[in-house]
Amino acid sequence: MSSISLGGTIGIIGGGQLGKMLAQSALRMGYRVAILDPSEDAPARATCHTFIHAPFSDFESLKQLCELSDVVTYEFENIDAHILRTLVHDYNVPQGAETVLTLQNRDLEKAAIQAAGADIVPYQKVEDKDALDSFIDAHGLPVIIKTTTGGYDGKGQMVIETEADLAEASIPFDEAEWVAEKYLRLEREVSLTTARSTSGQVTHFPLQENLHKDQILYRTIAPSRIDYTEEAKRAVHQIMEAMHFVGVFTVEFFIDRDGRLYVNEIAPRPHNSAHHTIESCSISQFDAHILALLDHPMPEVRQHQQAIMMNLLGDDLDRLEDTLFSQPDWHVHVYGKTGRKPARKMGHVTLLTDDVDTTLDHLEQKFIRGV
Ligand code: ADP
Ligand code: MG
Incomplete structure (x- = not known):
């Protein structure tokens, strides 16, 4: 049974639609809600008792959120590793740090899923054009390439259907880390x-x-x-x-x-x-x-x-x-x-x-x- 009594505060890192709908459930059950979000007009600002307007990288503001919360969770996955580990150590963050840190990175995520014994689509981290070419030699076209971090809703992704696409694609290997994946029908x-x-x-x-x-x-x-x-x-x-x-x-x-x-x-x-x-x-x-x-x-x-x-x-x-x-x-x-x-x-x-x-x-x- 929970050690957090009614009227206790749930802190949520991120105030987008997921934070808003989480807050609505928490409020209905009788808890208080505190939200941190970088956007002044975040959707969840309307559904919380306390709103902290700060970037996700602002350590002091995140600590402030944790101080006033009995339990802390997140709707935003891309929290800095060092900050998250410190928060998990010092406050009540039942989700911990390690799973989300693994899942932040597609390369680590895929390796973890594979190690767990589940099937995944053939993939490889590709550091340069040669690595991409050899992945394509091994698996054929089409492939999809994805940035290892920060992607969502298809952002940071490119489908390469044909040799012509490949010749035309200018993939910024220096600016981001990429994984190549077989593109399935x-x-x-x-x-x-x-x-x-x-x-x-x-x-x-x-x-x-x-x-x-x-x-x-x-x-x-x-x-x-x-x-x-x-x-x-x-x-x-x-x-x-x-x-x-x-x-x-x-x-x-x-x-x-x-x-x-x-x-x-x-x-x-x-x-x-x-x-x-x-x-x-x-x-x-x-x-x-x-x-x-x-x-x-x-x-x-x-x-x-x-x-x-x-x-x-x-x-x-x-x-x-x-x-x-x-x-x-x-x-x-x-x-x-x-x-x-x-x-x-x-x-x-x-x-x-x-x-x-x-x-x-x-x-x-x-x-x-x-x-
Ligand atoms: P995001 O983090 O943006 O959700 P996903 O890897 O889930 O990234 O890709 C978004 C969508 O793109 C998938 O739900 C699927 O429709 C399509 N897609 C991604 N990878 C593949 C693939 N290897 N083969 C076929 N379709 C893919
Ligand atoms: Mg997806």
Whole structure:
């Protein structure tokens, strides 16, 4: 049972939409919330008791957040290693430092997943053009190259389909570290969201089926229409044996055209593909994260109804904003970000349905982006 009483403070590093939705769960349960974020108008500023406006690299401000919190968590993964290790040593940060530090770096992340015994797509760290050429000689085209750190929503990625792409690509090997990965012809992408409490109780959410466009999550269907739940759970358990997890985390998987399942990457925090859980499940991923951090017993998750979640990027919001609330069955989430950009995640909508195919047709017409 938690040693943190009602009215205790949960500190969250990062005040984007994930921080906001985490805060909403914590507030509902009766906890206080403190948030640190570099942006003055961070979405979670509206959902906390204390807001610290500071960069993630500001050690003193992070210490201030920890001082006023009974337990500290993060929605932002790229915290400096030295700072994070010190915070973990001095304050109550149940997630620890080592897992997130491994997952910050795609090269270390892939090595850890492989060492855990799960299948991953062939990859190699490539330090220069010669290394990339020899990776391509060994595995063929197409390949995708990704920066080892700092990438998200397809940022820092480049697909090389042909020899001509390769000749034209000017990859800044001096400015960043890169991994090359075999680019799969995907049959499907799925993800499994799991929560583990500090004392080790585990609960899983339903397997999610994800469609990306331009490397950004476009929509999620839960439960996935193809059932790889047992295979995915097996991989997640292998990963949990090898790495320390507390709180909610999501493993993203690829399924290739031969039906093989590969782990793509792991997010040690709430994940976009599990936003549907707010409406469709007995507890949301955000509830699960708070319960797990505080070491409350983990409930078994039940899904009430099938769900479809569509992301609202800036250009979707431009098109749909006037009619968002004309669809009474849309559960609308708008994060409250001030700077709207075409490919920026501004919100999402979730629909519960007994007929996924019909609902998908209806949604596709509204969300067509001409891609
Ligand atoms: P991010 O950190 O930006 O989420 P990912 O590695 O998950 O990076 O890549 C984003 C998306 O790009 C994936 O969900 C998938 O749709 C596509 N992608 C990435 N790597 C591959 C690959 N090796 N083969 C096929 N598609 C890929
Ligand atoms: Mg991803």
